[in-house]
Amino acid sequence: MIKHYENIKVILVEPLGPINVGSIARICENFGIKEIRIVSPKCDLLDLKVKKMALKGMSLIKDAKCYLTLVEAIADCNRVVATCGRIDHGEIPLYSTETTLNWLIDGNPKNTIGIVFGREDRGLTNQELLLAQKVLTINTSPSYPSLNLSHAVAIVLYELSKCIGNSSKVNNHSNNNPAKPKELNDLIDASQEFLLQIGFLYKHTALSKMQKIKSMLQRGEARSEEIALLRGIISQAKWFINKKND
Amino acid sequence: MIKHYENIKVILVEPLGPINVGSIARICENFGIKEIRIVSPKCDLLDLKVKKMALKGMSLIKDAKCYLTLVEAIADCNRVVATCGRIDHGEIPLYSTETTLNWLIDGNPKNTIGIVFGREDRGLTNQELLLAQKVLTINTSPSYPSLNLSHAVAIVLYELSKCIGNSSKVNNHSNNNPAKPKELNDLIDASQEFLLQIGFLYKHTALSKMQKIKSMLQRGEARSEEIALLRGIISQAKWFINKKND
Known part of the structure; x- marks a missing residue:
């Protein structure tokens, strides 16, 4: 420099x-x-x-x-x-x-x-x-x-x-590559369904709690691969629970 | 000074x-x-x-x-x-x-x-x-x-x-009040335990996957109440699974 x-x-x-x-x-x-x-x-x-x-x-x-x-x-x-x-x-x-x-x-x-x-x-x-x-x-x-x-x-x-x-070495963090809105929405929908199933959410509180989670992910500019990771967790948890039900 | x-x-x-x-x-x-x-x-x-x-x-x-x-x-x-x-x-x-x-x-x-x-x-x-x-x-x-x-x-x-x-001159650009590092760490520990239990993580991949999640929460400056919400989800999911086991 x-x-x-x-x-x-x-x-x-x-x-x-x-x-x-x-x-x-x-x-x-x-x-x-x-x-x-x-x-x-x-x-x-x-x-x-x-x-x-x-x-x-x-x-x-x-x-x-x-x-x-x-x-x-x-x-x-x-x-x-x-x-x-x-x-x-x-x-x-x-x-x-x-x-x-x-x-x-x-x-x-x-x-x-x-x-x-x-x-x-x-x-x-x-x-x-x-x-x-x-x-x-x-x-x-x-x-x-x-x-x-x-x-x-x-x-x-x-x-x-x-x-x-x-400032060559510093990552320009706003160059972050956030996931598409649809990916985030799909994750939120899948999570909500799961959280209703396990009784964490009630229908009347679901919206406000899911909005809190969404706003946090949005603030962190969650990336595609991170959204995919979280979706993977939800799928696995669902699978695990259903397996137990068999 | x-x-x-x-x-x-x-x-x-x-x-x-x-x-x-x-x-x-x-x-x-x-x-x-x-x-x-x-x-x-x-x-x-x-x-x-x-x-x-x-x-x-x-x-x-x-x-x-x-x-x-x-x-x-x-x-x-x-x-x-x-x-x-x-x-x-x-x-x-x-x-x-x-x-x-x-x-x-x-x-x-x-x-x-x-x-x-x-x-x-x-x-x-x-x-x-x-x-x-x-x-x-x-x-x-x-x-x-x-x-x-x-x-x-x-x-x-x-x-x-x-x-x-x-600092008097600096714009207060973020009213955000991120959780203490310990709160985030505790959440990560609890999540890891749960994800190992449901088979989403294997011991040898746990560290790198949890680091990805942590880095995302860190980037989003997750707040105390958000960390508490996520911990609540983990607890509820654990409780739900153990109930099924009974």
Whole structure:
């Protein structure tokens, strides 16, 4: 996913933890990100823990470009957003994740765009935040707002992929193929006859109870094969009862 | 955040990794979740790695309730959604994260609601998915859809907090009030017993046929009174047959 946007760069500033770096690589691979950039990594990028967490994302780490400063890392980017979890961001305005990412992609799809994440312990400095065009924050509980770095990346990439819009994997449940009305009616008729026979229904209550059942099957958009299954149950129950009568 | 919804339970089924469990506790704390439930944990919940990743979320682990089965873990839940990253989910319909979570909170805010996450390596079984009323999937790249467990939790809680924040804006599209998963399960158990008795089911086909029926009732969001009606039918049919036997 995140297709048609080949030029999204996930940029990490001085990440400390190999577990985080590996996890970030995996989530980037999960969302089809093609490039990770790292400013002055503070851990060994080839640490075994990185590999263990990255799994199929490890190639993103092997191909990651490293930079000395954030300025250099974003030099070729047309649009850049930074992320901020701190509350002491001074006068720098913070926007919601969704608003910011919609802005980020609201341009030429050939743009090179960068999303910048800060250090695990203290995020990005205000000076670094000001290098971006917009700063986003992820709304969390005020009593414990500090997100794990890889969780922040996961949430941002999820929201970004939603903004870009792609729903190939989700079944469009309204494409369900409900049975024909006649099949449903026939089932209801057969069931009513059976339920009268076993004394579950009385003639004067039959209609309203059968309507309840019908409305449930209709709501569930019962399919042909499901209606057939239910008819099979009714037939078998009738047969079983009549056999006993012999 | 996620305030006004005190009764959200994050339910983990057989988690394997202490790093994941700790990370999940932290993200739960970040989003103000008050309770984690764990079905048959496959790692030591007091492992140092759990503590290291959980940070302020560690109290959620200390207070976590453990269960032997998922059925028990969701017994008191009014609404339950499960998560699925597998593609071999058979006929179980998958919905987008946003759609499912909007449905989850679209009821009485005092409802006890459960969100179920499966094992790191193979998720939830189809049988477990059918214990929930709806199943969500997180849209990812088709070439590497497998998310880290704690990332899945992070994304779901982020989306949930957005849904709750927006819920005033969301149209109350379904006034439907589906039965608790336990009511549906009990109906399925009773029906299976009856259908075996009348020879409609054989032991080796029972599971797959009952899953079809269950999936249809789940899709239709069958209500308590409808489930009760169906149970009434089963009881009456049993009674009728036994009477004949006398």
